[in-house]
Amino acid sequence: xxxxxxxxxxxxxxxxxxxxxxxxxxxxxxxxxxxxxxxxxxxxxxxxxxxxxxxxxxxxxxxxxxxxxxxxxxxxxxxxxxxxxxxxxxxxxxxxxxxxxxxxxxxxxxxxxxxxxxxxxxxxxxxxxxxxxxxxxxxxxxxxxxxxxxxxxxxxxxxxxxxxxxxxxxxxxxxxxxxxxxxxxxxxxxxxxxxxxxxxxxxxxxxxxxxxxxxxxxxxxxxxxxxxxxxxxxxxxxxxxxxxxxxxxxxxxxxxxxxxxxxxxxxxxxxxxxxxxxxxxxxxxxxxxxxxxxxxxxxxxxxxxxxxxxxxxxxxxxxxxxxxxxxxxxxxxxxxxxxxxxxxxxxxxxxxxxxxxxxxxxxxxxxxxxxxxxxxxxxxxxxxxxxxxxxxxxxxxxxxxxxxxxxxxxxxxxxxxxxxxxxxxxxxxxxxxxxxxxxxxxxxxxxxxxxxxxxxxxxxxxxxxxxxxxxxxxxxxxxxxxxxxxxxxxxxxxxxxxxxxxxxxxxxxxxxxxxxxxxxxxxxxxxxxxxx
Numbered sequence: 201x202x203x204x205x206x207x208x209x210x211x212x213x214x215x216x217x218x219x220x221x222x223x224x225x226x227x228x229x230x231x232x233x234x235x236x237x238x239x240x241x242x243x244x245x246x247x248x249x250x251x252x253x254x255x256x257x258x259x260x261x262x263x264x265x266x267x268x269x270x271x272x273x274x275x276x277x278x279x280x281x282x283x284x285x286x287x288x289x290x291x292x293x294x295x296x297x298x299x300x301x302x303x304x305x306x307x308x309x310x311x312x313x314x315x316x317x318x319x320x321x322x323x324x325x326x327x328x329x330x331x332x333x334x335x336x337x338x339x340x341x342x343x344x345x346x347x348x349x350x351x352x353x354x355x356x357x358x359x360x361x362x363x364x365x366x367x368x369x370x371x372x373x374x375x376x377x378x379x380x381x382x383x384x385x386x387x388x389x390x391x392x393x394x395x396x397x398x399x400x401x402x403x404x405x406x407x408x409x410x411x412x413x414x415x416x417x418x419x420x421x422x423x424x425x426x427x428x429x430x431x432x433x434x435x436x437x438x439x440x441x442x443x444x445x446x447x448x449x450x451x452x453x454x455x456x457x458x459x460x461x462x463x464x465x466x467x468x469x470x471x472x473x474x475x476x477x478x479x480x481x482x483x484x485x486x487x488x489x490x491x492x493x494x495x496x497x498x499x500x501x502x503x504x505x506x507x508x509x510x511x512x513x514x515x516x517x518x519x520x521x522x523x524x525x526x527x528x529x530x531x532x533x534x535x536x537x538x539x540x541x542x543x544x545x546x547x548x549x550x551x552x553x554x555x556x557x558x559x560x561x562x563x564x565x566x567x568x569x570x571x572x573x574x575x576x577x578x579x580x581x582x583x584x585x586x587x588x589x590x591x592x593x594x595x596x597x598x599x600x601x602x603x604x605x606x607x608x609x610x611x612x613x614x615x616x617x618x619x620x621x622x623x624x625x626x627x628x629x630x631x632x633x634x635x636x637x638x639x640x641x642x643x644x645x646x647x648x649x650x651x652x653x654x655x656x657x658x659x660x661x662x663x664x665x666x667x668x669x670x671x672x673x674x675x676x677x678x679x680x681x682x683x684x685x686x687x688x689x690x691x692x693x694x695x696x697x698x699x700x701x702x703x704x705x706x707x708x709x710x711x712x713x714x715x716x717x718x719x720x721x722x723x724x725x726x727x728x729x730x731x732x
Contacts, residue, residue, distance in 0.1 A: 210240035217249050221256060229253055230263035234273030241276060242309050254281055272298055276307055283312045289322050292330045292356075299353075300337040304345055308352035319360035324367040327360045331373040335380060341413070342380045354381055361390065368398040372406040384414045395423075401431040408440070417448050435461040439470040446478050454478055469499065469506065477508040489513065490696040493557050493654055513555040517690035518647055521552040522603050524683060537576035541569050545577050546585035549608040551593070551600060556654040556694070559611055566612030571626065574612050578634070578641045581605035606641050610634070610648035622652075622659050635666060643684070646670065646691050653696045660697040667695045668702035675705050686713040 208216075217232035230253060236246040257263055264278040279294035291312075298307045312318065319327060334353045338346055357374035364370055371394030379387035391407035408423035424441045427434070438461035445454035455478055461471035476492035479485070492509050513520035537545075544566055553559035566574070581602040584594030593601040616627045631652075634645035646667060653663040671692050674685045689709035692698055698706075 208235065208239075210236040210243050210246060213239065214243075214245055214249055217253075221249070221252060224256075226253060226257050226260070226263060230274075230277070234264060234271055234277045236273075237276050238271075238273040238305075241305055241307050247280065247310070250277055250280060251284070254284065259285055272301055279307075280310070280312075286321075288312065288318060289326050289330075292322075292327075293333075296330050296333040296337075296353075299334055299350070303337045304349055306349040306352075308356075309349070310352075313352045314355040314359070316359050316362075318356065319363040322360070324360060324364040324370045327356070327364075328367070328369040328373040331357055331370075331377050335373070335376045338377075338380045340376075340380050340409075341382060347381050350377070350381060353377060354383070366393070366397045368394045368400060368403055370394075371397065372403045375406050375410050379410055379413050384410065388414055388416075399426070399430070401427045401434060401437075404430065405437060405440070408444075412444055417444065420444060433464070435465060435468045436470045439474045442474050442478065446481065451478060451482055455482070467499070469495075473506040473508040477512055480512050484693075486519070486694055487696060489519070489555070490654060493555070494657065497557070497655070510554040510558070516694075517687070518650070518694040520555060522600070522607055523643075523687040523690060524600070534579050535572065535576055536580050537573050537582065541566075541573040541577055542582040544569065545605055545608055545612075546582060546590070549601075549604045550589070551604050556651045560614060560651050560655050563608060563611035564615055566608070567615035567618075569612060569616075571613075571616060571630070574609055574616065575630075577609040577612070578606055578644070581609075602640070603644070606644040607647055610641070610644040611651060613645075614648050614652055622656065622662070628659075628662075632666065635670065642670075643687055643691065646688070647694075650691060650695050657696075664695055664698045664702075667692050668699060671702055671705055671709075675709060685709050689713075 213232045213236035217229045217236065220226070220229035220232060229249075233246060233249050233253060236243065236249070240246060253263065259281065261278055261281055264274040264281070266275065266278065275294050276298050279291040279298070281291075282288070282294070283291035295307050295313070298305070331353060334350065338350060342350060354377055357370075357377055360370055361374055371390045375387040375391035375394065378384075378390060387410040388407075391403065391410040395403045395407050404423045404427035408420045408427065411417075411420035411423060421441060421444060424437055424444070427437050428441070431437075438457050442454040442457040442461075445451075445457065455475070458471055458475040458478060461468060462475060465471070472495050473492060476488045476495070480488040489509060489512055496509065510520075515521060517523045548562060548565050553562065582605060584590035584598075584601045590601070593604070610631065613627050613631055617625060618627075620626060622628055631645045631649050634641050635649060636642070649659075649663045649666060653660045671688055674688055686709055689706040692702055692706035693710070
């Protein structure tokens with residue numbers, strides 16, 4: 201549902217539409233009206249022009265065609281014409297589709313959608329399905345910027361429930377929408393009425409979610425367990441129960457529900473994602489997250505997106521962000537990087553990432569740089585870019601920016617000559633050399649090696665041995681209590697298949713340091729992201 205990239209305002213589009221109407225050119229008039237509706241969905245003059253066009257064409261809906269690449273303005277215009285022609289259910293279907301495409305636009309903020317008599321002309325089940333379609337476009341809870349554009353659908357729900365006060369599907373779908381828009385008490389009321397009208401698995405799930413949003417955890421769990429009793433094979437509900445229990449500190453009980461789900465289907469994606477997240481929360485062993493990353497890679501066609509891996513890595517040193525950098529950066533010799541290499545690095549470098557595989561994927565933008573440029577970027581980190589985040593990093597913490605630049609340059613090395621077998625590859629040799637020679641690039645190279653181990657199981661034994669060896673050197677030397685040692689310990693914690701002795705050494709180094717500077721760094725980075 202692509203949008204037109206033209207820069208004309210709604211008023212300018214309408215002026216052209218009036219000219220086309222005056223000349224009898226209905227096709228061009230329709231195009232300009234559709235564009236005006238995109239720029240200002242509630243502008244009265246746009247709806248007046250649409251009514252004129254409708255009258256002139258005799259209600260020709262083909263002026264706003266649908267198809268695989270339908271223009272969102274044409275979809276919305278057609279929706280309004282369908283409603284005017286006495287086919288509001290079809291019109292609402294199209295408005296909901298537009299909302300799914302661009303939920304921040306007030307597509308439904310028009311009088312016919314919020315009219316009190318509209319639900320009398322709609323089948324309540326059809327209305328419920330439309331509300332469910334809107335819910336699919338909105339996070340739970342919806343951010344404030346989406347609440348006003350989605351509010352007309354909540355008005356539609358209120359009006360529909362007034363007309364059909366005991367329709368279970370309508371009450372449940374309306375509860376789901378109310379919950380997303382912050383109307384939690386109303387969500388509980390509607391979901392309760394829906395279950396009372398007809399106890400169903402879906403109704404109990406909606407009620408459980410409403411209770412959970414209201415902070416009524418015990419009642420939420422009871423509703424979700426009733427849903428399981430009604431449909432023991434819906435494993436997504438098992439995962440919801442487990443997540444709710446875990447959020448309330450009942451990790452053992454949560455894992456019990458996940459084990460029940462996995463016993464029924466060891467490959468069910470929601471259960472697998474939740475299981476690895478909860479096991480990581482239980483013991484902090486990164487291999488649970490690595491196993492989850494492996495599962496994601498091996499199952500690219502999961503039914504929907506999951507945030508478990510990113511949630512576990514967010515804010516954690518090296519799993520989701522860089523660590524503080526040493527301010528002492530020597531002036532190196534050697535050639536400078538090319539201007540093209542500098543631009544690419546400035547575009548990519550960032551102090552945080554969702555998780556190591558995501559960082560690896562993002563660094564593919566450096567794949568076409570030659571080895572000389574990548575090494576030059578390491579030796580001569582460029583200035584921070586002229587973005588909001590770049591200006592803050594470059595101005596307030598140049599050492600952190602240099603660290604970011606070196607990390608991403610080393611991630612770029614992972615994409616160098618990927619056709620070469622790992623053991624004899626240039627990328628392995630160079631990263632090994634960088635990682636074992638003390639200096640500002642050593643940790644960046646080690647992180648690249650650790651990232652390689654996340655995305656390629658065949659590299660794990662090799663990388664784990666390198667990290668363990670470097671950790672032993674630092675832990676047994678004078679640098680044991682330095683920030684470099686602590687950063688290396690966090691790198692070890694992020695390393696797949698690290699042997700237990702090395703992991704214990706890393707834990708000891710981190711416990712001795714307390715971790716305060718890293719918490720302060722994350723707070724600073726969070727503030728930077730909000731500004732950038």
